[in-house]
Amino acid sequence: MRSPRTLEVWKLGTVNYLKSLKLQDRLVSERKANLIPDTVLSLQHPPTYTLGKRRTDHNLLIPEAELTRIGAELHYTQRGGDITFHGPHQAILYPIISLRSIGIGARNYVETLERSMIEFASIYGVKARAGHKGETGVWVGDRKIGAIGVRISSGITCHGLALNIDPDLKYFEHIVPCGIADKEVTSLRKETDTVLPSEEVIHEQLVSCLAKAFSYDDVVWKEDPLVILDTQEHNK
Amino acid sequence: MALRMWASSTANALKLSSSASKSHLLPAFSISRCFSSVLEGLKYANSHEWVKHEGSVATIGITDHAQGHLGEVVFVELPEEKSAVSKEKNFGAVESVKATSEILSPISGEVIEVNTKLTDSPGLINSSPYEDGWMIKVKPSNPAELESLMGPKEYTKFCEEEDAAH
Numbered sequence: 001m002r003s004p005r006t007l008e009v010w011k012l013g014t015v016n017y018l019k020s021l022k023l024q025d026r027l028v029s030e031r032k033a034n035l036i037p038d039t040v041l042s043l044q045h046p047p048t049y050t051l052g053k054r055r056t057d058h059n060l061l062i063p064e065a066e067l068t069r070i071g072a073e074l075h076y077t078q079r080g081g082d083i084t085f086h087g088p089h090q091a092i093l094y095p096i097i098s099l100r101s102i103g104i105g106a107r108n109y110v111e112t113l114e115r116s117m118i119e120f121a122s123i124y125g126v127k128a129r130a131g132h133k134g135e136t137g138v139w140v141g142d143r144k145i146g147a148i149g150v151r152i153s154s155g156i157t158c159h160g161l162a163l164n165i166d167p168d169l170k171y172f173e174h175i176v177p178c179g180i181a182d183k184e185v186t187s188l189r190k191e192t193d194t195v196l197p198s199e200e201v202i203h204e205q206l207v208s209c210l211a212k213a214f215s216y217d218d219v220v221w222k223e224d225p226l227v228i229l230d231t232q233e234h235n236k
Numbered sequence: 237m238a239l240r241m242w243a244s245s246t247a248n249a250l251k252l253s254s255s256a257s258k259s260h261l262l263p264a265f266s267i268s269r270c271f272s273s274v275l276e277g278l279k280y281a282n283s284h285e286w287v288k289h290e291g292s293v294a295t296i297g298i299t300d301h302a303q304g305h306l307g308e309v310v311f312v313e314l315p316e317e318k319s320a321v322s323k324e325k326n327f328g329a330v331e332s333v334k335a336t337s338e339i340l341s342p343i344s345g346e347v348i349e350v351n352t353k354l355t356d357s358p359g360l361i362n363s364s365p366y367e368d369g370w371m372i373k374v375k376p377s378n379p380a381e382l383e384s385l386m387g388p389k390e391y392t393k394f395c396e397e398e399d400a401a402h
Contacts, residue, residue: 053329053336054311081334103398105305106335133308136334150335153326154283 004217005038005102009207011200011223012043017050017075017086018146020094024158027096031156038097040160042203042211045086047072047171052081052149059176072171079159081136081149082179089166089187089199091206095214100155102214110148113161114138116210117146120163123205124192137178138163143186147178164188165202255294277384278366281342283324286366289382294343296360297370298330301395309361312354314371319347321374323381328371330361339371343381344384349373 012020020043030036049072051057060074060083067074072087086092099109113163114130117138121128128145131137137144146163166189177185189196196202212218269313280286284302288295303309321327326338327347333389351370354360361369386394 053331078336080331080336107305107307108338110333110335148334150333164358180345
């Protein structure tokens, strides 16, 4: 009989991208040293474009100088995947979990992230599917509703998934999203007529789908984001 | 040829089977290495890298089990020649299914050669993880580190146990 597995959830509200990277770095070290359980950050970002390890900046279609004018930041990261946009009304989850303790690898992990988003979409009657080969992510028909970009160091994950609830899709026009030129980006808002509940409820549902997909026995919710982030500032 | 046939029947006798994930380990290859010389055997790290130690050169790559769990590799980042690698520290990364996974070195030493073919053909890691998909060649600074690595039998068992945890 295996011991019960707990997932700790940090509800952080809107967080600046760099701050979230620093927090993830700290949590990855702590998870590696077994100081914390598997943890997932539930948050949103202000308008931010990010690139992955392959630095595919040819997929940014406007000059960097323009970004300030439209109120967006650009960051280079070590995650997998191509260029993407994060912004208000897009639900982001950054699971910091130990893949070795559940005996899975990158492919299985990413497929489970996809399943979490598909399950979540089905709550609203939206039939989403995993991407075809080379198109990791979650799609409704040929429209992309959820993106994935992950980094795994010593078997601990960071970065994660982004699901479009109702972001301003115009921001995606300034990039070739995920390097795929001929496909649309969509959102939950566009794909369903159902009245959407508050964003807090939506984030909780998404987290619950993730917890279920990874077979966690317990979910512990932590709030007071200011306290969490302030603690980090003092420890810097 | 005779050595391979002997090796494969030995593998059967030892009931050396592939791990639960169904990825194959090329047992004939690893057993022949293991039995022909202990020093020349493939050794394995618990982070799924292999080392082939021949004289003063150690070749490093990732195992068949690792490549199967990664999915199709689309990008490989490797260190420069003359850079140092340290045991259990990362020396590079591979990207597959939108995930970058760090690769850890099983031993410490100096990088003397890097497999540049992987830049244009990262998929060699999937199709030939123990041969054409080799990643770096290292001059070991502390050959004793090889002793603490797993042999083929231990590694097979390790993979089975890891997969069973899922």
